[in-house]
Amino acid sequence: KNEVEQSPQNLTAQEGEFITINCSYSVGISALHWLQQHPGGGIVSLFMLSSGKKKHGRLIATINIQEKHSSLHITASHPRDSAVYICAVLPTSGTYKYIFGTGTRLKVLA
């Protein structure tokens, strides 16, 4: 069982739909990162969370430390949101190595 699991693995949505991607982890963490990876591989950091909720434009990320769970929401989705979204956690073990989830491949259709 992976220490970081995401769901769904693949998601196809129509433009304008509200999208939720979930991340569950089994280790104690000091931070959680949501990353966006476009075709070609470049990675963009969307959010870094250690508690609560953050919002940036149409993106909202929440984390529940007690339940070891985080969600990434995309409101009014657009085809340019099509990408792989990766959840990465920084364990409290002190090694500063991120553990990455398997990613959620999102395709938004026009």
Place this chain on the structure above:
Amino acid sequence: AAGVIQSPRHLIKEKRETATLKCYPIPRHDTVYWYQQGPGQDPQFLISFYEKMQSDKGSIPDRFSAQQFSDYHSELNMSSLELGDSALYFCASSRRRGAYQETQYFGPGTRLLVL
């Protein structure tokens, strides 16, 4: 704001050749991390450096070596390349504050293709 810079962005090599990937951290960041992401796979931690010293080691093959220089940039040297080394290699940088590391910022990655 300046981000993490990696060069080259794309690289094609043949088996048994060598390759050098470079990572330039965000200014004032003292720690660099290297990750490898094979096709369809999760990124895996390779190695990290803090203040020019290796701070942690992951699944880095013996054929690979890395170092961090006095200007804090890092280079990943890969020798005797194999087909299975084809992957996206991206680095991240952060700054240490006392006993803690601040958040890591990821570079865009170098896509290596070994033919």
